[in-house]
Amino acid sequence: MTAARLRRVLLYAGLVAVGLLFIGPMYWLFSSALKESGDIYQFPPRWLPGWHFENFADAWRAAPFGDFFVNSLIVTAGGATIKLVNATLTAYAFVFLRFPYKNVIFLVMLGALMVPNNVTLIVNYITVSNLGWINTYLGLIVPSAGSVFGMFLLRQYMLTLPGDVVEAARVDGAGHLRIMWQVVLPMCKPMLVTVGIIAVVDMWNDFIWPLIVTNTVEMRTLPIGLLYLRSNEGYANWGAIMAGTVMVALPMLILFLLAQRQITRGLTGGAVKG
Amino acid sequence: MTTTTADRQGQTAGASTGGGAPTTRGRRRSRHHWRRRRKEYALFLLMISPNLLIIGTFDYWPVIYNAWLSLTRWNMLSGAPRYVGLQNYENLFSSSSFHGILLNTLTFSAAIVIGSVILGLAVALLFDQKLRGRGIVRTAAFAPHIVSGAAVATLWLFIFDPAYGLTRVVLDPFGVASPRWVNDADWAMIALIIAYLWKGLGFVAIVYLAGLQNLPEELYEAAKLDGAGTWTTFRRITLPLLSPVTFFVLVTSIIGTFQAYDMIAVLTGGGPGDATTTLSWYVYQQGFRASDAGTAAAAAMLLFVILLLVTGLQTRFVQRKVHYT
Numbered sequence: 001m002t003a004a005r006l007r008r009v010l011l012y013a014g015l016v017a018v019g020l021l022f023i024g025p026m027y028w029l030f031s032s033a034l035k036e037s038g039d040i041y042q043f044p045p046r047w048l049p050g051w052h053f054e055n056f057a058d059a060w061r062a063a064p065f066g067d068f069f070v071n072s073l074i075v076t077a078g079g080a081t082i083k084l085v086n087a088t089l090t091a092y093a094f095v096f097l098r099f100p101y102k103n104v105i106f107l108v109m110l111g112a113l114m115v116p117n118n119v120t121l122i123v124n125y126i127t128v129s130n131l132g133w134i135n136t137y138l139g140l141i142v143p144s145a146g147s148v149f150g151m152f153l154l155r156q157y158m159l160t161l162p163g164d165v166v167e168a169a170r171v172d173g174a175g176h177l178r179i180m181w182q183v184v185l186p187m188c189k190p191m192l193v194t195v196g197i198i199a200v201v202d203m204w205n206d207f208i209w210p211l212i213v214t215n216t217v218e219m220r221t222l223p224i225g226l227l228y229l230r231s232n233e234g235y236a237n238w239g240a241i242m243a244g245t246v247m248v249a250l251p252m253l254i255l256f257l258l259a260q261r262q263i264t265r266g267l268t269g270g271a272v273k274g
Numbered sequence: 275m276t277t278t279t280a281d282r283q284g285q286t287a288g289a290s291t292g293g294g295a296p297t298t299r300g301r302r303r304s305r306h307h308w309r310r311r312r313k314e315y316a317l318f319l320l321m322i323s324p325n326l327l328i329i330g331t332f333d334y335w336p337v338i339y340n341a342w343l344s345l346t347r348w349n350m351l352s353g354a355p356r357y358v359g360l361q362n363y364e365n366l367f368s369s370s371s372f373h374g375i376l377l378n379t380l381t382f383s384a385a386i387v388i389g390s391v392i393l394g395l396a397v398a399l400l401f402d403q404k405l406r407g408r409g410i411v412r413t414a415a416f417a418p419h420i421v422s423g424a425a426v427a428t429l430w431l432f433i434f435d436p437a438y439g440l441t442r443v444v445l446d447p448f449g450v451a452s453p454r455w456v457n458d459a460d461w462a463m464i465a466l467i468i469a470y471l472w473k474g475l476g477f478v479a480i481v482y483l484a485g486l487q488n489l490p491e492e493l494y495e496a497a498k499l500d501g502a503g504t505w506t507t508f509r510r511i512t513l514p515l516l517s518p519v520t521f522f523v524l525v526t527s528i529i530g531t532f533q534a535y536d537m538i539a540v541l542t543g544g545g546p547g548d549a550t551t552t553l554s555w556y557v558y559q560q561g562f563r564a565s566d567a568g569t570a571a572a573a574a575m576l577l578f579v580i581l582l583l584v585t586g587l588q589t590r591f592v593q594r595k596v597h598y599t
Contacts, residue, residue: 019411022411025429025440026417043442043443043446045438045443085324086325086328089324093318097314098315105322109322116529118557122350127335127336142332143332144332146329205421207424223425226425238438241428242429249421252420253421263420
């Protein structure tokens with residue numbers, strides 16, 4: 001009995017340790033952002049800072065966070081929408097339409113997953129600059145608007161749909177666009193949500209491409225803006241920098257809390273049922 | 275003439291979907307069929323072409339053009355790339371600073387892989403126990419994975435601040451002074467590894483947890499009947515059965531570390547000196563700071579080949595290993 005109890009105590013101790021490891025830094029982030037300006041340089045630190053928003057105002061003054069937000073919203077909304085449409089159309093075509101050697105074409109498209117971003121960086125910069133898209137929304141969005149992983153997830157999902165429902169609609173004389181819109185997509189809703197959310201997270205967090213394709217402060221997205229804020233503020237004003245970090249992180253954290261199941265399923269999906 | 279060959283092609287394609295009626299019932303019917311099929315082909319092309327165009331332009335074309343660029347010298351600003359053969363590769367391999375960069379990449383990658391597998395599995399085993407509050411901890415652990423790397427790195431930069439950071443708060447009671455972390459060449463890589471592990475650990479743990487929950491219950495009951503202890507069961511049953519998951523973690527960690535930019539950019543900028551410059555950061559530096567497209571492209575090709583080998587290995591290994599079910 002005592003051995004079992006000891007085991008239980010140890011397990012709970014482990015859980016508390018892991019909890020502290022992950023909640024600690026997050027709490028540090030939010031509490032630092034909400035401190036009064038001078039409080040951040042106190043040691044030992046004040047753990048319950050209250051609700052002060054001067055740091056946010058400071059960050060907003062030091063860097064054009066309004067622009068960063070607008071840019072991030074446009075790039076994320078635009079990019080994720082196109083990605084989702086691309087994933088849907090391609091997946092539907094591969095599952096429900098006939099075409100010679102379509103499975104070969106599918107594999108070729110899937111192969112793009114093997115191309116690392118390092119290899120595409122220089123050439124895409126050259127391509128985008130030849131298109132005249134440097135420092136534009138098109139340049140920020142279009143190179144990332146293709147969908148390979150999302151297409152793959154959706155295709156696998158569509159393959160599991162009951163074929164006779166689609167067949168029945170076809171016999172009724174419905175065209176493919178109507179079948180897709182009224183029959184297939186409603187059945188794919190859970191996977192569409194997953195693919196859409198992953199696309200949103202990817203676009204919002206993207207770093208290296210927005211860094212090289214934009215060259216004025218006003219066109220930066222939030223993650224790059226954060227880098228700008230830090231180099232602007234030096235290492236001095238940690239309160240404002242943490243406030244900026246909260247502005248970058250919070251939208252995705254909220255999204256995660258709202259759609260935890262879809263996100264974990266989508267991101268870990270490739271692992272278990274490979 | 276064209277109709278018949280195309281029809282046969284269409285039939286092979288149709289066979290793979292399992293759809294489509296037989297097309298051998300008279301000429302008129304077959305002509306009608308062919309018209310419908312041609313419409314279907316056109317629709318197929320219409321639906322996949324935007325995606326195909328983007329992927330072709332921004333994923334496949336870069337591989338080809340990058341391979342060519344790696345054989346040239348070019349400053350990316352003016353003039354045209356000038357062919358220099360394998361000189362960029364020779365320069366890379368003979369430069370001792372590049373050896374240091376390869377070593378950095380290896381250190382970073384190996385530390386993340388080993389750390390992810392050991393800690394990820396440990397945390398997953400913990401999450402697999404019926405403990406109160408594990409749901410909250412699980413959520414908290416996964417959350418950093420979906421937050422921007424730039425934000426996570428900025429947070430850790432503050433945590434690592436020797437004067438005001440959380441590390442001082444943690445180390446102070448033990449009478450230990452905080453190291454200078456990112457500003458000290460000996461500590462910068464360790465700082466990068468800690469922050470990177472923290473961001474990805476929850477993801478790895480959830481992947482392992484899913485693997486654990488998929489393991490067949492009967493095996494454990496049989497082991498219990500045989501009187502196997504916890505450790506033996508873990509070593510002889512859990513670990514081997516989880517090997518496909520471990521391999522997935524291995525490969526995704528390697529791929530992730532080889533493409534890491536945001537955390538390096540924010541935490542260290544590759545410094546101090548070259549202390550945290552990995553192959554991926556080197557590509558960015560050479561291409562966009564030093565304006566040396568040829569060297570950047572050569573380094574990128576090298577990286578691409580390494581990743582292809584890793585992925586190829588995974589495909590072979592997993593195909594062999596995953597068939598136990």
